[in-house]
Amino acid sequence: MKLKFSKMHGLGNDFMVIDGVRQTVSLSPEHIRELGDRHFGIGFDQLLLVEPAHQPENDFCYRIYNNDGSEVQQCGNGARCFVKFVIEQQLTAKRAIRVETARGVIVPEMDLTGRIVVNMGIPRFTPQEIPFLADTAALAYPIMLSGKPYQIAALSMGNPHAVLRVEDLATAEVATLGPVLESHPSFPERVNAGFMQVIKRNEIALRVYERGAGETLACGTGACAAVVAGIRQGWLDHEVLVHARGGDLTIRWQGEGHAVMMSGPAVTVFTGEIEIGKAS
Numbered sequence: 001m002k003l004k005f006s007k008m009h010g011l012g013n014d015f016m017v018i019d020g021v022r023q024t025v026s027l028s029p030e031h032i033r034e035l036g037d038r039h040f041g042i043g044f045d046q047l048l049l050v051e052p053a054h055q056p057e058n059d060f061c062y063r064i065y066n067n068d069g070s071e072v073q074q075c076g077n078g079a080r081c082f083v084k085f086v087i088e089q090q091l092t093a094k095r096a097i098r099v100e101t102a103r104g105v106i107v108p109e110m111d112l113t114g115r116i117v118v119n120m121g122i123p124r125f126t127p128q129e130i131p132f133l134a135d136t137a138a139l140a141y142p143i144m145l146s147g148k149p150y151q152i153a154a155l156s157m158g159n160p161h162a163v164l165r166v167e168d169l170a171t172a173e174v175a176t177l178g179p180v181l182e183s184h185p186s187f188p189e190r191v192n193a194g195f196m197q198v199i200k201r202n203e204i205a206l207r208v209y210e211r212g213a214g215e216t217l218a219c220g221t222g223a224c225a226a227v228v229a230g231i232r233q234g235w236l237d238h239e240v241l242v243h244a245r246g247g248d249l250t251i252r253w254q255g256e257g258h259a260v261m262m263s264g265p266a267v268t269v270f271t272g273e274i275e276i277g278k279a280s
């Protein structure tokens, strides 16, 4: 099976994006792992598959896979690349697009400058919704990582996030604590592990060790989760500039019960065609 695709990124969080509207696509987790291999395949953090919508009032459905082959519910940088892809590929003439995700319908929108704003939905804090093993919801939870005590915030942006505040991101133990937190038994579906340095009330620096993909250059849902956790704990204002390793995102959140708004860029790197099953 030959598939046309675009290679895209949002702040260096990179994607293989496949048009499943005009092509018939059937991918196994093994295909995804092969394609995601940076040496023997295309290489990406996540694969995005764009499909026709199931409901007539929506424009598309899109599915998100980590490079380990696992399917996930939500992807912030991916949502922006999805919008650029369907406009660029002339799959739609709209600029505000209703898209079904495993988390529900979102309506990302491209403005006239090409910047994309995504309503990322309302964050969820109850342990069952994350999912996280705790008796009651709290602003922060104690957790042991590699034999040392830490405090984390835990929340769902449609996908699970843990956020740990650090003094200095340059020396944060992302490579060692990240995988330990990702697979901590308190998170039955694993978790995206964010390490946040508060610079000032409207500016943070963030690194995220992503579930199923390892540390990425940026994580959109991770940026939303970190800002929400920081606002809830009284450290941040309602609009925050987030410096990821791959660039900056702006996140806005008015507080409990409100949706998180994310804005940032999306870039197409190249387009190509690949025979599936022949990547290795």
Ligand SMILES: N[C@@H](CCC[C@H](N)C(=O)O)C(=O)O
Binding pocket: 013, 045, 046, 066, 072, 073, 074, 075, 076, 077, 078, 159, 160, 192, 210, 211, 212, 213, 216, 218, 219, 220, 221, 222
């Ligand atoms: N890179 C993403 C998040 C992708 C999914 C995540 N790794 C998960 O497993 O939940 C983003 O920009 O949000």
